[in-house]
Amino acid sequence: MGKRKSDVAIINDPESWVDQYGDFLYRFALSRVKDPAVAEDLVQETFLAALRARENFKGHSAGRTWLIAILKHKIVDYIRKKIREPSTDRIETLTDMMDSDFNNSQKWQVRPHKWAINPGKIYEQKEFFDVLYHCLAELPGRLAEAFMLREMDGLSTEEVCKALDITATNSWVMLYRARMSLRRCLENQWLGTEQ
């Protein structure tokens, strides 16, 4: 309880953020974007977004976790701008791509590979996250947002629907498309797979 209180107190005191969280956020950003200047900019953008949203912070999670969640979205936005060619922002095109996952008899067209890594320890693979962030940035923005809210931020499906103003059915479809697309993208770009 005391810890939560102090997190709320820290978030309510933005002038302490740099000393409290600056280095951790910077390291996290640097691990994803490699460029120190960009990492610092992303920390600044995260602080700015946090300043605007800080009254929403109720201490249900640690302050650091709350800020990292904001930072992750900023990182994906940054990579998306950098690659400048998000495969498409039209979800219909993604549907066409997904149809190519299956043949006419609805069996796998490109069969899922065996990932040459212990799925439970996947997060220990540094390069996995590099590829994952790149794949997220290639998704249509709304799909990436839905996926990140659900899987990275751990929101319930109801909370995702509220945040994106969509129906439950819509959220299931969007999350399905995001997962299928990420699965395929990781398989194409990540070396940790075998036939």
Place this chain on the structure above:
Amino acid sequence: MHWMYSCKDVSRLLSESMDRSLPFYQRVLMRLHLAMCKYCTRCKQHFEALRAACRHEELYGNELDASRALSNDGKERLKKFLKNHLSGTS
């Protein structure tokens, strides 16, 4: 939907089962298909690995290179930035 699910059906239901509780008959038919189809089983493992990785990302964060830190100049810039925004001058 046909009583025998296709790979396409199962991939969709695998994803949905991570976001909602599926009706009993759908769970049974999905499991039946999974028992016979190694590619859908891999797809299931991939979805689960994605979730596990995303939810454990912060563990990875704890192992970040602690020698990398904001420069003193960088810290000053950020502090000034926050201060300016708080006082509404920026």
